[in-house]
Amino acid sequence: MPKELVAVVGVGQTKHQATRGDVSMAGLVREAASRALADAEMTWADIDAVVVGKAPDFFEGVMMPELYLADALGATGKPLFRVHTAGSVGGSTAIVAAQLVQAGIHERVLTVAFEKQSESDAMWALSMPIPFQPPLHAGAGGYFAPHIRSYMARSNAPDHIGILVALKDRTNALKNPYAHLQEHEISFDSIKDSMMLWDPIRYAETCPSSDGACAMVLASEAVADRSSKPVAWVKGTAVRSEPTMSADRDPVLPRGGSDCAADVYRQAGITDPRRQVDCVEMYVPFSWFEPMWLENLHFAPRGEGWKYVEDGVTQLDGDLPVNMSGGVLSSNPIGASGMLRFAEAALQVRGMAGDHQVPDARTAVGHAYGGGSQFFAMWVVGADKP
Amino acid sequence: MVIDVAVIAFAQMPNVRAETVLNEVEMLMPVITDVRAKAGLTQADIGFTCSGSTDYLSGQAFSFVSTLDGVGPWPPIQESHVEMDGAWALYEAWVKLQLGDVDTALVYCYGKTAPGPIHEVLSRQLDPYHVAPLWPDAISLAALQARQMIDAGKATEADFAEVASRSRRSAMNNPNAQLAFDRSVADLLDETPIVDPLRKSDCPPITDGACAVVLASGDRARELRERPAWIRGIDHRIEPMALGLRDLTVSVSTRTAGEKAGMAAAPVDVAELHAPFAPQELILREALGLDDHRNVNPSGGPLAANPVMVAGLTRIGEVAQRIMDGTASRGVAHATSGPCLQQNLVTVLEGEG
Numbered sequence: 001m002p003k004e005l006v007a008v009v010g011v012g013q014t015k016h017q018a019t020r021g022d023v024s025m026a027g028l029v030r031e032a033a034s035r036a037l038a039d040a041e042m043t044w045a046d047i048d049a050v051v052v053g054k055a056p057d058f059f060e061g062v063m064m065p066e067l068y069l070a071d072a073l074g075a076t077g078k079p080l081f082r083v084h085t086a087g088s089v090g091g092s093t094a095i096v097a098a099q100l101v102q103a104g105i106h107e108r109v110l111t112v113a114f115e116k117q118s119e120s121d122a123m124w125a126l127s128m129p130i131p132f133q134p135p136l137h138a139g140a141g142g143y144f145a146p147h148i149r150s151y152m153a154r155s156n157a158p159d160h161i162g163i164l165v166a167l168k169d170r171t172n173a174l175k176n177p178y179a180h181l182q183e184h185e186i187s188f189d190s191i192k193d194s195m196m197l198w199d200p201i202r203y204a205e206t207c208p209s210s211d212g213a214c215a216m217v218l219a220s221e222a223v224a225d226r227s228s229k230p231v232a233w234v235k236g237t238a239v240r241s242e243p244t245m246s247a248d249r250d251p252v253l254p255r256g257g258s259d260c261a262a263d264v265y266r267q268a269g270i271t272d273p274r275r276q277v278d279c280v281e282m283y284v285p286f287s288w289f290e291p292m293w294l295e296n297l298h299f300a301p302r303g304e305g306w307k308y309v310e311d312g313v314t315q316l317d318g319d320l321p322v323n324m325s326g327g328v329l330s331s332n333p334i335g336a337s338g339m340l341r342f343a344e345a346a347l348q349v350r351g352m353a354g355d356h357q358v359p360d361a362r363t364a365v366g367h368a369y370g371g372g373s374q375f376f377a378m379w380v381v382g383a384d385k386p
Numbered sequence: 387m388v389i390d391v392a393v394i395a396f397a398q399m400p401n402v403r404a405e406t407v408l409n410e411v412e413m414l415m416p417v418i419t420d421v422r423a424k425a426g427l428t429q430a431d432i433g434f435t436c437s438g439s440t441d442y443l444s445g446q447a448f449s450f451v452s453t454l455d456g457v458g459p460w461p462p463i464q465e466s467h468v469e470m471d472g473a474w475a476l477y478e479a480w481v482k483l484q485l486g487d488v489d490t491a492l493v494y495c496y497g498k499t500a501p502g503p504i505h506e507v508l509s510r511q512l513d514p515y516h517v518a519p520l521w522p523d524a525i526s527l528a529a530l531q532a533r534q535m536i537d538a539g540k541a542t543e544a545d546f547a548e549v550a551s552r553s554r555r556s557a558m559n560n561p562n563a564q565l566a567f568d569r570s571v572a573d574l575l576d577e578t579p580i581v582d583p584l585r586k587s588d589c590p591p592i593t594d595g596a597c598a599v600v601l602a603s604g605d606r607a608r609e610l611r612e613r614p615a616w617i618r619g620i621d622h623r624i625e626p627m628a629l630g631l632r633d634l635t636v637s638v639s640t641r642t643a644g645e646k647a648g649m650a651a652a653p654v655d656v657a658e659l660h661a662p663f664a665p666q667e668l669i670l671r672e673a674l675g676l677d678d679h680r681n682v683n684p685s686g687g688p689l690a691a692n693p694v695m696v697a698g699l700t701r702i703g704e705v706a707q708r709i710m711d712g713t714a715s716r717g718v719a720h721a722t723s724g725p726c727l728q729q730n731l732v733t734v735l736e737g738e739g
């Protein structure tokens with residue numbers, strides 16, 4: 001039995017910044033959701049169901065906050081669903097929302113992801129001592145730095161690759177009015193000279209801590225066909241998870257990420273991602289993850305992802321633009337970060353990405369990962385109806 | 387276009403007041419092993435895995451990450467997690483099975499309710515700016531609801547006691563129940579209320595627990611289980627959290643979910659309702675049109691064992707088990723979340739023939 005088609009017909013996001021002290025959590029999610037509805041030319045009453053995603057509840061100190069947000073998200077009397085799959089959650093949430101349409105259960109689903117990091121302290125939330133588990137007192141950077149070192153050793157990548165990624169993403173962010181970091185003075189040297197936090201990760205190669213939300217309206221074929229604006233057709237969705245503790249596991253180039261990419265390309269009919277994909281938004285919280293994911297997601301041969309960075313392939317005007325929005329390196333409302341990747345992919349194929357639009361983008365990939373690189377969510381969206 | 391999906395196996399750990407030796411992973415692993423064995427499947431045979439839990443019980447961000455390791459997700463699996471009761475994890479798995487890409491799913495959930503002061507912990511769900519700073523505990527909120535029932539002339543304290551007495555008496559037939567005994571209504575009414583009008587007997591026990599379900603679709607379900615418990619309808623709805631915005635004596639969202647799930651199409655011979663507080667069973671019975679209480683919560687329900695994040699999926703499992711056993715042919719299972727029945731899920735299950 002064929003699945004119903006599903007398309008992104010509305011996208012909205014907040015201005016991401018360190019502290020959105022002007023709004024409550026309800027105000028934050030409503031800002032993104034209202035913009036998505038306006039883009040979709042819909043009202044709250046048009047929505048059949050709401051799917052909410054965010055990262056650990058300790059990041060704001062509210063247990064299952066979607067319960068409190070139910071009326072702010074217009075969900076009264078409707079189904080409201082809450083997804084939590086670590087850092088990949090924004091992507092997984094969009095996929096759950098898409099499936100509600102693909103299964104023919106609903107016609108118009110609002111999906112929202114958010115984080116209001118200023119209300120709590122993510123570093124604290126990640127650092128609670130748990131008996132019999134290795135402590136994570138240094139936050140995520142300390143966890144991932146050895147993975148990056150390993151990648152550098154395996155691929156013989158030169159030291160400056162991470163700096164090039166950070167420079168590109170932060171420069172792209174200057175074209176995105178919603179991006180948190182707007183560093184007009186940034187340069188190769190300013191990144192190189194920034195403080196070394198977790199060798200080899202410098203301060204300027206690290207994602208910021210942001211308040212922000214992202215929302216999308218996903219709609220059935222019948223609804224999408226009536227849209228007055230271009231829509232983004234969902235051509236494939238995939239998730240993969242693997243163990244945290246396993247001798248089989250390679251956290252540098254995880255099999256889960258590789259399997260996830262292969263699955264989503266198969267669904268979208270992509271056999272040569274390097275040539276058939278026009279642009280990619282991937283989850284790069286620390287600069288070096290761009291070359292690592294280029295390899296893990298089958299865009300570059302093993303050991304050569306860093307060469308794409310060095311050769312400018314992933315620049316906004318390159319052959320395979322990556323993180324046109326500025327990426328996680330420029331805005332990181334954690335729970336929303338995955339959905340922002342998915343939403344940017346949709347904006348690109350709709351031709352609605354503003355100053356960071358890739359000309360004639362027809363096929364785009366959105367990617368999110370989480371945990372210690374063991375949770376993956378991806379989708380492929382296209383301008384052409386499948 | 388609906389793909390028929392059935393529960394083909396259910397397993398639970400015996401509910402206990404406090405599991406002080408095993409951690410969440412160790413609690414869950416025998417349950418997962420048991421449910422897969424009952425379904426005749428290994429993890430490699432399972433198309434989709436989905437779990438439900440909350441970090442606020444374990445006191446740890448990303449607590450579900452460790453329990454996933456207990457499943458053995460290698461090679462990498464298609465998996466998801468909801469920060470909701472396991473009943474909603476089952477809903478996500480049911481949606482996934484509707485897509486036809488996979489035909490089996492493992493659903494599990496766990497909750498160590500005992501380590502923290504659960505009734506205060508649950509206050510962390512409330513409006514974080516206006517209500518949560520006052521730390522209203524879950525028993526007090528349920529007492530407000532109970533008081534409204536009495537004030538509206540819909541129930542008496544004796545009606546609450548009838549629910550409490552019957553639940554623990556029914557639980558005497560449930561080897562997994564935590565509270566199982568025969569105490570009369572008069573005996574319960576002799577208790578002094580702890581938060582007027584609620585007595586201790588009207589409140590759920592504090593429980594550590596875990597349970598799991600295997601779903602299968604179409605012919606795969608018939609292949610794996612002689613008498614699958616078919617999900618004929620499943621729907622969930624939410625209401626605003628603020629108590630002042632709702633008539634707490636009725637459950638509009640349960641009624642809507644019941645209608646959407648096709649509850650009214652035929653009578654049910656078993657109902658498992660996730661009513662943690664005794665007065666809430668009366669509200670749910672009215673919302674679902676269950677006039678006869680004799681077949682309500684034969685397991686004892688949440689008044690006999692209430693592992694938070696687990697008690698909802700347990701209701702589905704208890705109904706499904708009776709259908710698989712052939713002791714019931716059509717049943718309804720209900721799950722709730724949020725203060726005073728804010729969010730509700732209704733599942734209608736049937737046997738074939």
